[in-house]
Amino acid sequence: MANVKHMKWWGWGVEGIAFTYDNKPAFAPFVKKAVGLELDGSAGSSVSFSDLTLPSSTIDQAFLAELGAIVGTDNAIVDDELRLVHTYGKSIRDLLRIRASDLPRMPDVVVYPADEAEVSAVVSAAVAANAVIIPFGGGSNISGSLEPHPGEARVVISLDLGRLNKVVSIDEGSGLARIQAGAQGPFIEEQLGARGWTMGHFPDSFTHSTLGGWVATRSSGMQSDKYGDIADIARGLRMVRPAGIVDIRPVPSASTGPSVREMILGSEGRLGVITEVTVQVHRTPEVREINGYLFPNWEAGIAAMHEISESDARPTVTRVSDARESGFSFATGKAKTGFDPQKVLMAYLKRRGWDLEGINLSFIGFEGSKSHVAYEKKIVARIVKKHGGLGVGKGPGVLYDQKKFDTPYLRDFLLDRGAAADVSETAAPWSRLNEIHDAVYAAANEAYEQIGTPGWIMSHLSHSYHSGACLYFTFAFVHGGDTAIAQYDVVKRAIQQAFVDHGGTISHHHGVGREHAPWLEQDISTEGVALMSGLFTAADPKKNFNPDKVITY
Ligand SMILES: Cc1cc2nc3c(=O)[nH]c(=O)nc-3n(C[C@H](O)[C@H](O)[C@H](O)COP(=O)(O)OP(=O)(O)OC[C@H]3O[C@@H](n4cnc5c(N)ncnc54)[C@H](O)[C@@H]3O)c2cc1C
Numbered sequence: 001m002a003n004v005k006h007m008k009w010w011g012w013g014v015e016g017i018a019f020t021y022d023n024k025p026a027f028a029p030f031v032k033k034a035v036g037l038e039l040d041g042s043a044g045s046s047v048s049f050s051d052l053t054l055p056s057s058t059i060d061q062a063f064l065a066e067l068g069a070i071v072g073t074d075n076a077i078v079d080d081e082l083r084l085v086h087t088y089g090k091s092i093r094d095l096l097r098i099r100a101s102d103l104p105r106m107p108d109v110v111v112y113p114a115d116e117a118e119v120s121a122v123v124s125a126a127v128a129a130n131a132v133i134i135p136f137g138g139g140s141n142i143s144g145s146l147e148p149h150p151g152e153a154r155v156v157i158s159l160d161l162g163r164l165n166k167v168v169s170i171d172e173g174s175g176l177a178r179i180q181a182g183a184q185g186p187f188i189e190e191q192l193g194a195r196g197w198t199m200g201h202f203p204d205s206f207t208h209s210t211l212g213g214w215v216a217t218r219s220s221g222m223q224s225d226k227y228g229d230i231a232d233i234a235r236g237l238r239m240v241r242p243a244g245i246v247d248i249r250p251v252p253s254a255s256t257g258p259s260v261r262e263m264i265l266g267s268e269g270r271l272g273v274i275t276e277v278t279v280q281v282h283r284t285p286e287v288r289e290i291n292g293y294l295f296p297n298w299e300a301g302i303a304a305m306h307e308i309s310e311s312d313a314r315p316t317v318t319r320v321s322d323a324r325e326s327g328f329s330f331a332t333g334k335a336k337t338g339f340d341p342q343k344v345l346m347a348y349l350k351r352r353g354w355d356l357e358g359i360n361l362s363f364i365g366f367e368g369s370k371s372h373v374a375y376e377k378k379i380v381a382r383i384v385k386k387h388g389g390l391g392v393g394k395g396p397g398v399l400y401d402q403k404k405f406d407t408p409y410l411r412d413f414l415l416d417r418g419a420a421a422d423v424s425e426t427a428a429p430w431s432r433l434n435e436i437h438d439a440v441y442a443a444a445n446e447a448y449e450q451i452g453t454p455g456w457i458m459s460h461l462s463h464s465y466h467s468g469a470c471l472y473f474t475f476a477f478v479h480g481g482d483t484a485i486a487q488y489d490v491v492k493r494a495i496q497q498a499f500v501d502h503g504g505t506i507s508h509h510h511g512v513g514r515e516h517a518p519w520l521e522q523d524i525s526t527e528g529v530a531l532m533s534g535l536f537t538a539a540d541p542k543k544n545f546n547p548d549k550v551i552t553y
Helices: 027-035 061-071 080-085 092-099 116-128 185-193 211-217 260-264 298-310 323-331 341-351 370-386 395-403 408-416 430-451 481-501 517-524 526-539
Strands: 109-111 132-136 156-160 167-171 176-180 234-241 244-248 273-280 287-295 317-321 360-368 390-393 419-429 455-464 468-478
Touching: 027 323, 027 455, 027 468, 061 109, 061 116, 080 109, 092 408, 092 419, 092 481, 116 132, 116 156, 116 234, 116 273, 132 273, 167 185, 176 234, 211 234, 211 273, 234 260, 244 260, 287 298, 287 317, 287 370, 287 395, 298 317, 298 360, 298 370, 298 430, 298 455, 298 468, 317 323, 323 360, 323 455, 360 370, 360 395, 370 390, 390 395, 408 419, 419 430, 419 481, 430 455, 430 468, 430 481, 468 481, 481 517, 517 526
Parallel strands: 109 156, 132 156
Antiparallel strands: 167 176, 176 273, 234 244, 234 273, 287 360, 287 390, 317 360, 317 455, 419 468, 455 468
């Protein structure tokens, strides 16, 4: 069997790692206050694989043998757990549906090609048989980008790129690395790091997502302020199509008509299978540091991030959490014995007249030579001070850096105990960020009233650009069991609508999939959707490539 590791079928990450609130005394009271959920130390209720009802595979032996002849019989697999892992991504909707056995259509077979030639052969065989091909990276998307259409009558192949996982070569003279599309974050950085390079792309899902998936969803990492989004980082591409390979060479910029590279970015498997990407890489910096700052309120934090984006400083991360999200961060802190610097700091701020409930916690990252980092930190310190903020040093930044990939486990913990939590993000001009923030809060709170349960919403700004920034919202509520997805839809719809109504996009970095497709027309206009639809129809007239995503039937 293919030696490709997958996440748990029922949640985030790998078996054996889970969120715990041991030694986090503020966590249980925080959850009680936020969503009314009583944490009593019990393990909660999870789901066992044998409780699920799964539809059988519809692939016939002859086609399975044909695929097996291309990739090896061990790499064309009909196995229920593998099929399940390849059905959905990791949104709360996906996790709720799995727990409810809401699985109308699963892939019939999971195929693991070893190289581009095998991808091409599988694509040819699949198109000849009029089968559906769904490229699979790490399965971490939260936009419904993988699931087969419930009524799909044709054979559905999940084409897992997990064996295409090598850094092929590095052009050290240009800072370009050729990397296979199925490589996951840690493996890429390990390979590059060993030769003194970094790609600088660190999405929160870094540990379980792939280069091909990042490109296919237009991903953005937490250090995008310096390194760019994947759309900036990915310079060259190779994508398998039924009639051949699209080969976009890694030139720094080009004036060659509408950009085919851009058409592939965000295509979510609808145009073909990406096998290789040439990315920009940078020398590992001499200094890497994330510092903590506090602001007395949200408006001050946003104004400071805006001013930093216009300054001579070019931090890697500019992030500020609103008061609610800051409260959440404080609540997940470990208990201290003896001297507690946080307590001392809070006492100091109180003396200076700060409203402790209104504190906004910020992280700003710096990379480069010692002198460059010192120069940037000086600029940032001046701006933070101007907006009434305060630097609190490296300590909180070190903690943030260590914990940043652990947060997703919390969602499974809450789900086991009856609470649904998920995220929605947007990007908008600087001039509209405060308006969007307030509008989303109002929309979510109205939605909670509508579904009749107390709910939680919190937000941070991340990913700053010249003209605006990304706002990222996390929401949670105790769900009503069978009605959980309907309740989730009410909240999610309210938030997405508030984005478009107030000048934001429906998705800054999570793609469209099926989840955000209903708002696409409001975002890019009717004619915009018509253009995109024309591209998909011309490129894939029989809808063999991951149909029903981005633009749905
Ligand atoms: C806890 C959590 C945190 C997250 N944090 C971030 C974040 O910080 N930034 C961010 O950008 N996203 C984030 N995401 C979303 C997700 O990780 C991204 O969308 C990621 O880019 C998906 O990559 P993947 O390899 O898992 O792709 P998959 O989920 O396997 O696939 C996603 C889509 O891409 C297509 N695809 C995958 N590989 C290929 C290929 N080789 N060729 C053609 N199409 C392909 C699939 O068909 C599908 O349509 C997060 C998700 C979770 C659950």
